[in-house]
Amino acid sequence: MGSSKIEWTDATWNPVTGCTKISTGCQHCYAEVMSRRLCAMGVDKYKEGFKVSIHEDALGEPYKLKRPHTIFVCSMSDIFHKDVPYRFIDKVIRVIESTPLHRYQILTKRADRMFDYFSTHRVPENVWLGVTVECKASIPRMDYLRRIKEASVRFLSCEPLVEDLGELNLDSIDWIIVGGESGNQARPMKEEWALSIQQQVNKAGKAFFFKQWGTWGSDGVKRNKHVNGKKLAGKICQAVPTPA
Numbered sequence: 522m523g524s525s526k527i528e529w530t531d532a533t534w535n536p537v538t539g540c541t542k543i544s545t546g547c548q549h550c551y552a553e554v555m556s557r558r559l560c561a562m563g564v565d566k567y568k569e570g571f572k573v574s575i576h577e578d579a580l581g582e583p584y585k586l587k588r589p590h591t592i593f594v595c596s597m598s599d600i601f602h603k604d605v606p607y608r609f610i611d612k613v614i615r616v617i618e619s620t621p622l623h624r625y626q627i628l629t630k631r632a633d634r635m636f637d638y639f640s641t642h643r644v645p646e647n648v649w650l651g652v653t654v655e656c657k658a659s660i661p662r663m664d665y666l667r668r669i670k671e672a673s674v675r676f677l678s679c680e681p682l683v684e685d686l687g688e689l690n691l692d693s694i695d696w697i698i699v700g701g702e703s704g705n706q707a708r709p710m711k712e713e714w715a716l717s718i719q720q721q722v723n724k725a726g727k728a729f730f731f732k733q734w735g736t737w738g739s740d741g742v743k744r745n746k747h748v749n750g751k752k753l754a755g756k757i758c759q760a761v762p763t764p765a
Contacts, residue, residue: 525593528732528751529698530626533596536580536613537605538566539573540598543630546655546681549706552597573604580612583620591624601631601638610638618645628653628678632665644671649696651676656684667693680732681707685714691725696760699753701735703746709737715753728760 525533538556542548552571559567566576583592594600594617600610617625628651629635635650644650650672652662666675674695679686681702691697699718701710715731722729734749 525596527593527596529730530593531590532586533593534579534582534625535566535595535597536576536582537573537595537598537600537602537609538576539569539571540602541573544653544655544659545683546630546653546659549681549702549704549708551703554704556597573598573602575605575609577612580616583616583623586620586623589622589624591626594625594627599629599631600627601629601634603631603634607638611642614642614645617648621647623647624649626651626676628676630659630662632662636665636668639669639671644669644673646673648672649674649676651678651696653678653680654686655679655681657686660686660689663690663694679718681735682710682714682718683708685711686718689718689721691721691727694727696728696730697722698730698732700732701737701749703733703735705736707736707743709741709743710735712739712753719753730760 525531527533540550540552542550556567556571560570594613600613624647626649630653632652650666650669652666654660654662654677663677675693676696676698677694678698680698680700682699683702697718699715702708719729731751731753733746733751735746737743738749
């Protein structure tokens with residue numbers, strides 16, 4: 522476990538690594554690129570490359586953090602991948618429950634399996650649950666998320682945003698993250714797509730976080746993502762939700 526460069530969290534915890542592609546947002550997966558790079562560097566944890574791998578020895582990592590952190594669970598995988606057995610997810614949840622000083626963010630593209638799991642398991646109070654909604658085809662994931670009633674915070678990651686999502690039902694959704702894609706093969710995000718979400722979020726009184734433009738700027742020019750910055754419509758948009 523280490524500090525994170527992801528702007529909306531403090532640290533990442535990866536008791537599972539590796540994944541498989543299931544939607545258009547996975548096309549240029551940053552975790553796959555990084556996993557293969559770490560494998561080539563000889564990092565033992567990534568010796569299987571991007572194959573789904575369970576790491577029992579990583580379960581104790583949150584106990585080493587003595588002050589409160591916001592922790593993104595499985596930034597290099599999807600904890601609700603079909604190859605991750607529920608008995609191992611149980612172990613992850615037990616660690617979360619026994620470290621209430623931390624806030625854990627669980628994000629998945631496999632919303633149906635997350636719903637199935639939490640249909641028979643309690644959601645810890647210090648867990649925020651989220652789904653990735655990067656295109657219209659992925660919007661139904663929101664319905665699974667809404668049906669998990671115990672979640673203290675429900676959030677969306679609209680990253681990489683690859684098309685206009687249209688009108689969204691934001692009922693029971695607390696926080697919306699928007700971001701463009703990074704990397705040499707990145708697809709551009711149009712400003713009107715992001716502004717549409719921002720306007721809907723503001724109207725609904727929810728929290729909005731604009732993470733980045735990514736490789737393509739608001740002007741449609743491809744450049745270093747750090748040069749493109751993190752501004753939308755001339756304002757820095759960073760907010761976090763207040764748990765109920």
